[in-house]
Amino acid sequence: MKPTHVSSLVALAACAAACVPMTFSEKGAVDFEKYRSVRVDVQPDDALLTANKHLAQELHRVSGFQYVTTNPAQATDLVLQVDIVSVDPPDQEGENYLAKVEFAAYTAQGAKVDSGEDFDDSMTQAEAIEDALDEVAAHYIRPYRY
Amino acid sequence: MDALSGRGTVVALILICCARTAAQAQDLPPVAVPVPIEATQQTAEPAQDSGLAARSGLQWLLASGKAMPGIFGSAGGRWVLVGMEAGLIWTTQPVPNDPTRFLGSQLALFVLGMPYASPWFDLALGSGVDAYPLWGINLDTWEVALSLRAHANLWITRKFGLFVHARAYPLQTAGLELGTARDEREGSPVLFGIGVTVRTR
Numbered sequence: 106m107k108p109t110h111v112s113s114l115v116a117l118a119a120c121a122a123a124c125v126p127m128t129f130s131e132k133g134a135v136d137f138e139k140y141r142s143v144r145v146d147v148q149p150d151d152a153l154l155t156a157n158k159h160l161a162q163e164l165h166r167v168s169g170f171q172y173v174t175t176n177p178a179q180a181t182d183l184v185l186q187v188d189i190v191s192v193d194p195p196d197q198e199g200e201n202y203l204a205k206v207e208f209a210a211y212t213a214q215g216a217k218v219d220s221g222e223d224f225d226d227s228m229t230q231a232e233a234i235e236d237a238l239d240e241v242a243a244h245y246i247r248p249y250r251y
Numbered sequence: 252m253d254a255l256s257g258r259g260t261v262v263a264l265i266l267i268c269c270a271r272t273a274a275q276a277q278d279l280p281p282v283a284v285p286v287p288i289e290a291t292q293q294t295a296e297p298a299q300d301s302g303l304a305a306r307s308g309l310q311w312l313l314a315s316g317k318a319m320p321g322i323f324g325s326a327g328g329r330w331v332l333v334g335m336e337a338g339l340i341w342t343t344q345p346v347p348n349d350p351t352r353f354l355g356s357q358l359a360l361f362v363l364g365m366p367y368a369s370p371w372f373d374l375a376l377g378s379g380v381d382a383y384p385l386w387g388i389n390l391d392t393w394e395v396a397l398s399l400r401a402h403a404n405l406w407i408t409r410k411f412g413l414f415v416h417a418r419a420y421p422l423q424t425a426g427l428e429l430g431t432a433r434d435e436r437e438g439s440p441v442l443f444g445i446g447v448t449v450r451t452r
Contacts, residue, residue, distance in 0.1 A: 124315035125439045126432035129354060129385060129394060167389050243391040250433050251342045251354055
């Protein structure tokens with residue numbers, strides 16, 4: 106072992122001894138301090154898909170909103186309108202259904218504060234829609250800084 | 252009888268050593284002494300063949316406030332290595348009132364060029380992609396970065412070594428902040444990893 110090799114590794118190890126900061130962060134799609142509650146309104150929604158209920162549950166699980174409801178009679182800071190734009194059947198055997206959704210969040214006064222679109226695919230039509238709605242919920246993930 | 256045989260062996264060895272030393276001192280051809288094959292391999296220069304060799308090991312990425320153990324593997328020839336990493340990430344500085352400790356995984360694919368290699372030390376430089384699926388936070392949350400890398404390996408034996416890896420991210424997604432602490436304090440933008448490695452040859 107040559108001294109130059111040892112000194113090189115010692116120098117690198119000295120650098121390595123200084124742990125560097127590294128942060129994973131999410132700022133939040135909207136100001137969750139300002140908009141604490143949200144009402145979900147998915148169109149179209151039917152008894153089979155229960156899209157409203159699914160999105161509300163997912164938002165409750167991952168989002169920064171402190172209160173999520175599907176009840177139109179309840180007053181909330183935001184209304185999240187989601188349109189299931191299309192669900193494309195598979196062209197060939199082995200492919201998946203592809204669901205596309207568009208969404209927008211409005212204040213009680215009707216001002217749009219956020220919007221976007223998402224898509225996802227799955228083996229069944231219902232699962233494809235649910236997965237696309239999961240993407241919408243993930244868009245509103247609670248802010249973090251680890 | 253055994254004792255005599257043992258004494259005879261010792262005397263023979265001493266005579267061989269003395270004869271060899273004397274021969275070297277007088278610049279005479281030395282007495283032929285068998286040398287272990289392994290010893291000759293340790294001092295020999297590396298073979299200049301282009302055959303593939305593999306490396307694998309255990310690593311620890313040195314990020315403050317994080318525990319990041321992992322494994323890695325690579326394969327290649329004398330000049331080029333292709334490799335991958337997989338690890339797990341925990342925070343060691345939990346956020347108050349937040350039960351989250353496990354954050355997710357660390358994955359990487361990279362290609363390295365090895366401009367210097369000796370039996371004891373080699374240095375490789377290259378680039379790759381680092382991905383952080385943060386499934387401990389949310390299943391759909393990924394952070395991705397383009398990495399520039401340097402790998403330095405010190406081989407303790409022919410097949411076992413220690414290493415230091417360094418990487419920087421010239422491009423990264425918004426939620427990945429290498430060189431920035433949770434309290435926005437700035438630090439070095441170079442992430443080091445250390446560990447142990449073995450190679451096939």
